[in-house]
Amino acid sequence: MIFQLSPPAASPAIRRIAVGVLFFLQGLSFASWASRIPTIQQTLGLSDTALGGVLLALPAGLMLSLPFSGWLIAKTGSRKVATVAIALYALTLVSLGMAQTTLQLVGCLFVFGLAGNMANISINTQAVGVEGLYKRSIMASFHGLWSLAGFTGATIGAAMIASGVVPYQHFTLILLFVLVALAISSRYILPEDAGQNGDQPLFAKPDKALLMLGIIAFCSMICEGAMFDWSGVYFKKVLLADQAWVGAGYTAFMSTMALGRFMADWFTSRFGLKATLRLSGALIATGLLIAVALPYLSTAIFGFFLVGFGVSSVVPLVYSAAGKSTVMSPGVALAAVSTIGFLGFLIGPPLIGLVAGATSLRISFTIIAGMGLCVALLASRVKA
Structure with a gap:
């Protein structure tokens, strides 16, 4: 319910921090998955060839969601899409750790890719809006936070492996952190997108x-x-x-x-x-x-x-x-x-x-x- 609260007024600096948190949360979720791929491969007994085939499910979900994500953001706004997509991304992360069969892992990876791209497009839309408030380039620093989250996720993953923590327990801890941080930060991101137009087509040819x-x-x-x-x-x-x-x-x-x-x-x-x-x-x-x-x-x-x-x-x-x-x-x-x-x-x-x-x-x-x-x-x- 906290995601439904009306966004309070906030300074550009607060908006920037809140959007930066979203970039960090997405990067942390992805890096957490990547850090445990070898463990999940061993658990399911996948060969390198089989793993390569399974991993294609993630970009498949990502590619399918690309045009749909832009249309949905134009219709409903990036604030709602970012909040739901990042929550779904972290929830799907836990499902990856709980997958018992190759087919389950493929299905979860497909949803993981779909949610990840929806999060990616929506948080970048937010970043464009915050950049407009500053009237100077700040986009790269948001992506820097994503990279920083990658290092953080890899470090946590290595510690979890060394401690013998199984993936779904590791991913559950990440989920809890993501949901708490998302509940706080989502209230301070931009409520409306610059140049939002709900009449955009689903498939748009770029100029x-x-x-x-x-x-x-x-x-x-x-x-x-x-x-x-x-x-x-x-x-x-x-x-x-x-x-x-x-x-x-x-x-x-x-x-x-x-x-x-x-x-x-x-x-x-x-x-x-x-x-x-x-x-x-x-x-x-x-x-x-x-x-x-x-x-x-x-x-x-x-x-x-x-x-x-x-x-x-x-x-x-x-x-x-x-x-x-x-x-x-x-x-x-x-x-x-x-x-x-x-x-x-x-x-x-x-x-x-x-x-x-x-x-x-x-x-x-x-x-x-x-x-x-x-x-x-x-x-x-x-x-x-």
Whole structure:
């Protein structure tokens, strides 16, 4: 019932904190799931191949909800959607820990993906509105909180594993925390969205400006997906790193991605959107090319540091620009751009595998570096 209370008046700073909490809660829920995947795989006796198939249920739910999320936010407002979606996200997290069969896990993952994307679009719509109150770039800092939550969730997950806590008990504790924090913060988020239009169609074709933003997000998320899925493989098979150092590239990437998001707003406010996107694309390309041209542990770690900085600001800035669309409401515009961008996240990892199988992993990473270069080149066509 607390979610039904009328939102009180609040300062922009309070609105910012409340929306930041929503980003943290979503990131914490996702990281909690990710930290226990090996445990759940072992419990259900899934092979690596079977697990790969099961995990496809999450992006399937996400993709299905992309156009629907924007339409629903335009109809009812992001405040209601964000509150319900994050609560459902955390509830579904517990169901993932309780799944006893592969089919149950697939069904729960599908709902997890659907709720996660509804939460993602709605909280980004909220962030666009709060950014409007500040009249300067603050979007990247919200995404920085999501990344910070990722580290927090991974740390809690490691502690739970070390203590022998089973997933559903771990996830139940996360659920309780999420519900309490959501009950408090949801009262202070924006009650109405800027440019809200309930007459938006379910499927909306993006205009040229949004299409360009979507393509930039697509290129960046190909690189991001490559780092998530292939950084460890690169360190193991190309660099022949010791087992203790296999995860060093991923850690380097994640640390600078989180740090870069807290720095990106200041940089964007000082130098502008186009300059920030150009630098981001250049950092992605340079970092990957260093890792490819100098396949040694120290140089590859440095290269992945640069990639993390480069990737960090692209999606937040693209979302911020999309939310200011003059032809669509923020929720629908964000959904349209997210749909294009997330295709890159899905295509990137298998593309690397196909190219690596035909040639080598170093050539795959060189092609991905080209995506970073595309971000830099396309930035000049973005409206400031």
